[in-house]
Amino acid sequence: MDLPxxxxxxxxxxxxxxxxxxLVPMTLDxxxxxxxxxxxxxxxxxxxxxxxxxxxxxxxxxxxxxxxDAATPQDISVFLSGSVFGILLHQRNHLVLHASAVLAGGxxxxxxxxxxxxxxxxxxxxxERGYPLVADDQxxxxxxxxxxxxxxxxxxxxxxxxxSIAELGLDSRRGDPMRNRLRKFYVxxxxxxxxPVAVGAIYVLGEVRDSQQPRVERxxxxxxxxxxxxxxxxPLLVRRLGQREAYFQGGAKIATTAGIFRLRRPLGFDRxxxxxAALEEHxxxxxxxxxAS
Numbered sequence: 067m068d069l070p071x072x073x074x075x076x077x078x079x080x081x082x083x084x085x086x087x088x089l090v091p092m093t094l095d096x097x098x099x100x101x102x103x104x105x106x107x108x109x110x111x112x113x114x115x116x117x118x119x120x121x122x123x124x125x126x127x128x129x130x131x132x133x134x135d136a137a138t139p140q141d142i143s144v145f146l147s148g149s150v151f152g153i154l155l156h157q158r159n160h161l162v163l164h165a166s167a168v169l170a171g172g173x174x175x176x177x178x179x180x181x182x183x184x185x186x187x188x189x190x191x192x193x194e195r196g197y198p199l200v201a202d203d204q205x206x207x208x209x210x211x212x213x214x215x216x217x218x219x220x221x222x223x224x225x226x227x228x229x230s231i232a233e234l235g236l237d238s239r240r241g242d243p244m245r246n247r248l249r250k251f252y253v254x255x256x257x258x259x260x261x262p263v264a265v266g267a268i269y270v271l272g273e274v275r276d277s278q279q280p281r282v283e284r285x286x287x288x289x290x291x292x293x294x295x296x297x298x299x300x301p302l303l304v305r306r307l308g309q310r311e312a313y314f315q316g317g318a319k320i321a322t323t324a325g326i327f328r329l330r331r332p333l334g335f336d337r338x339x340x341x342x343a344a345l346e347e348h349x350x351x352x353x354x355x356x357x358a359s
Contacts, residue, residue, distance in 0.1 A: 067085060067087060067131075067139065067142070067143065067146075068139055068143065069143050069146065069147055070140070070143060070241075070242055070252060071143075071147060071222055071223045071225070071241075071244065071252045072147065072221055072222055072223065073221050073222065073223060073255075073258055073260075075221055075260065076260075082127075083127060083128065083129065083154065084127065084128045084129070085128075085129045085130075085131070085146070086128070086129075086130050086131075087130070087131060087132070087133075088130045088131075088132065089132055090112070090119075090120040090121065090122045090130055090131060090132040091112065091120075091122070092114075092120070093105060093112070094106070094107040094110055094112050095107065096108075099306045099307075101302070101306065103115065103116070106306065106307070109124060109125045109126075109157065110122065110123070110124050111123040111124075111153055111157065113149070113150060113153060114134075115134075115145050115149075116134070117134055117135045117136075117137060118133075118134060118137045118141050118142060118145060119131050119132060119133050119134055119137055119141075119142045119145065120132050120134065121145070121146070121150050123150065123153055123154050123157060125157065126154050126155070126157035126158040129146070129150060129154065131146065131150075138246075140244075140245055140246065141245060144244055144245055147222060148203070148204075149300070151204070152204050152299045152300055152303075153300070153303065155204070155206045155299075156299075156300070156303050156304075156307055156309065157307075158206075158208075159208075159309070159312065160206040160207060160208050160218075161206070161207040161208070161215075161294065161298070161312070161313055161316045161317075162204055162205070162206050162207075162298060162299040162300075163176060163178055163204065163205045163207065163268075163294070163297050163298060163299060164178060164179070164180070164181075164185075164203070164204060164297055164298065164299045165177055165178040165179075165185060165201070165203075165204065165205040165268070165297065166185040166186050166188070166189035166201060166202045166203060166205070167189065167199075167200035167201045167202075167205050167217060168189050168192045168193060168197040168198060168199055168200055169197055169198040169199075169200055169259045169263060170192075170197050170266060170349055170354055171266060171349060171353075171354030172263070172264075172266075173263055173264050173265065173266025173267075173324075173354060174200045174201075174205075174216075174217045174259075174263045174264065174265050174266060175197075175266050175267050175268075175269070175345075175349070175354070176205050176217065176265065176267070176268040176269065177189060177269050177271055177329070178268060178269065178270045178271065178293070178297035179270060179271035179272075179297070183271045184271055184333065185202075185203070185271065186202055186203065186224055186225055186226055186230070187226065187230045187234070187338075188271070188338070188341065189202060189224065190224050190226055190230065190234055190236065190253065190255070191234055191338045191342060192342060192345075193224070193255045193256055193257065193258075194234065194235075194236070194256060195342060196256075196257070198255070198257040198258050198259045199224065199255040199257070199258040199259065200217060200219050200220075200258075200259045200263065201217065201218070201219060201220035201222070202220065202222055202223070202224050202225060203222075203225060204220065204299045205217050205218075205220070206218045206220070207265060207316065207320070209316065209319060210262075210264075213319070213323075214264050214265075214323060215264065215265040215316065215319060215320050215323060215324060216262045216263060216264050216265065217262065217263060217265055218262050219258065219259045219260050219261060219262070219263075221260070223241065223252040223253060223254055223255065224252070224253040224254075224255055225244060225250055225251070225252060225253070226250065226251060226253050227249060227250050227251075228249040228250070228251065230335075231251060231253060233335040234335070234338075236253055239253050239254045239255075239256070240252075240253055241253065241254060264324075265320060265323075265324045266324055266325075266349075266352075266354050267324055267325045267326075267327060267348075267349070267352065267354065268293075268294075268320060268324065268325070268326045268327070269282070269327050269328070269329040269345075270293050270297060270326070270327070270328050270329065271329055271331070272328055272329065272330040272331075273330065273331070273332070273333055274330045274331060274332055275332065276332045276333075276334060276337070277332075278330075278332060279340065279344070280329065280330065280331035280332070280337075280340055280341045280343075280344035280345075281329075281330050281331075281344065282327050282328070282329055282330075282344065282345075282348045283327060283328040283330065284325065284326075284327050284328075285326070285327075285328060287318060287321045287322065290317065290320075290321040290326035291314055291317035291318045291321055291326075292317070293317070293326055293328075294313055294314075294316065294317030294320065294321075294326065295310065295313040295314065295317060298313060325352060327348075329341075329344075329345070331344070
């Protein structure tokens with residue numbers, strides 16, 4: 067199974083996830099929870115993307131898939147490396163955020179928000195400024211043995227709409243389209259991190275009017291903790307997998323050890339430089355020195 071959109075890794079590392087094509091059932095026996103397109107039974111999770119494929123995930127370690135109808139390998143790979151892997155990370159009890167991240171001051175800086183909030187565009191602009199890409203679209207966080215939240219490099223290319231690519235001057239880095247008839251493309255980052263790193267800060271993106279300057283606000287710990295759960299990757303899964311308490315505790319830990327902030331900035335590609343300047347100023351104020359490392 068070809069998986070486009072991935073950054074080549076170290077082939078000598080132990081296998082962490084097994085992906086295989088095989089027959090996948092339509093239902094799970096003794097399902098404990100059922101949704102419109104999914105079922106869960108113990109450590110098994112069945113997801114059906116109608117007319118694309120059925121995916122069976124087990125113990126956060128293996129993924130089996132069976133294509134449906136006239137689905138193309140390209141169609142399957144988009145869901146496999148996106149939503150399906152997000153579910154697998156949930157199975158591992160990671161905090162999985164709908165976020166993109168770069169490396170700044172030796173730590174991961176995450177940008178959360180709904181689809182279309184500009185997470186990938188902001189991350190891509192920062193990568194061009196010399197901040198290595200850590201993850202795009204989903205970030206997996208776990209507490210290390212030292213109690214410090216760490217996020218994992220996801221090994222995926224950036225995913226950007228055609229206009230963002232043009233406005234940021236990234237045409238030379240543009241790869242294949244994610245799906246036919248979709249004007250969203252894989253984009254090769256200038257540099258990327260490939261190791262877990264401590265979380266330095268999390269920003270939830272918001273918008274201000276064009277005449278206003280970008281600003282960073284720090285909510286209280288309770289509100290900051292709520293922002294983590296609100297920006298989970300597939301929030302419904304958090305509830306159905308019984309992980310709400312883990313997100314609350316993890317969010318409180320992140321709020322006190324790293325910091326959770328609101329980044330309000332004007333939209334528009336001509337204001338990206340001002341947003342980056344505001345970020346770099348804020349990083350300096352919280353001890354994240356300017357620069358990637």
